[in-house]
Amino acid sequence: GQNIDQPTEMTATEGAIVQINCTYQTSGFNGLFWYQQHAGEAPTFLSYNVLDGLEEKGRFSSFLSRSKGYSYLLLKELQMKDSASYLCAVTNTDKLIFGTGTRLQVFP
Amino acid sequence: DVKVTQSSRYLVKRTGEKVFLECVQDMDHENMFWYRQDPGLGLRLIYFSYDVKMKEKGDIPEGYSVSREKKERFSLILESASTNQTSMYLCASSAWGRDQPQHFGDGTRLSIL
Numbered sequence: 039g040q041n042i043d044q045p046t047e048m049t050a051t052e053g054a055i056v057q058i059n060c061t062y063q064t065s066g067f068n069g070l071f072w073y074q075q076h077a078g079e080a081p082t083f084l085s086y087n088v089l090d091g092l093e094e095k096g097r098f099s100s101f102l103s104r105s106k107g108y109s110y111l112l113l114k115e116l117q118m119k120d121s122a123s124y125l126c127a128v129t130n131t132d133k134l135i136f137g138t139g140t141r142l143q144v145f146p
Numbered sequence: 147d148v149k150v151t152q153s154s155r156y157l158v159k160r161t162g163e164k165v166f167l168e169c170v171q172d173m174d175h176e177n178m179f180w181y182r183q184d185p186g187l188g189l190r191l192i193y194f195s196y197d198v199k200m201k202e203k204g205d206i207p208e209g210y211s212v213s214r215e216k217k218e219r220f221s222l223i224l225e226s227a228s229t230n231q232t233s234m235y236l237c238a239s240s241a242w243g244r245d246q247p248q249h250f251g252d253g254t255r256l257s258i259l
Contacts, residue, residue: 068244069244071247080150080250080253081189081236081250082250083247086245086247088245125188127189129244132194132196132202132244133194134191138186139188
């Protein structure tokens with residue numbers, strides 16, 4: 039079966055660091071994407087991991103452990119504009135399977 | 147920048163109507179996708195296409211069909227709309243390759259009354 043788990047909601051303070059976890063169990067695995075989606079807008083691509091380890095892109099980093107079926111998105115120096123939903127998605131052969139998303143609220 | 151354009155942001159239709167949702171991309175992408183997004187359920191794949199005239203069923207194809215007559219355009223058709231098809235519909239496109247990110251349109255919020 040296919041299962042992708044993310045926390046439903048998280049809150050954090052401006053300037054802080056937050057880690058959003060994603061665990062997956064899928065029949066096939068090629069790689070893992072993270073997307074950001076502001077309310078009422080389209081999801082936008084943040085990162086892609088195919089090998090184990092950490093990928094850093096400015097304030098955002100994404101980690102993957104294939105053996106553990108686990109990924110996280112790390113957001114540093116949080117800003118108010120980071121308030122959004124964060125979607126974890128696993129590539130399985132020719133399709134993307136999405137988690138239900140984590141809604142992050144950043145407070146001043 | 148990749149641009150994926152969906153024909154309507156908001157649409158209201160009646161039960162039993164045939165509904166067309168249009169999507170156009172301007173980056174010559176081979177792959178195009180239709181999803182619906184519902185609270186608590188996330189993004190679910192309805193249909194996708196790898197090339198003109200080709201279509202593949204996603205996870206929830208029942209009640210829907212698609213058409214891809216030109217590379218840049220992918221249409222979603224609700225043959226006979228029902229209230230349980232009220233949802234946000236998102237179109238996406240990507241270049242060929244499993245490591246290629248999908249680029250999404252702004253979505254169509256469809257209400258079936």
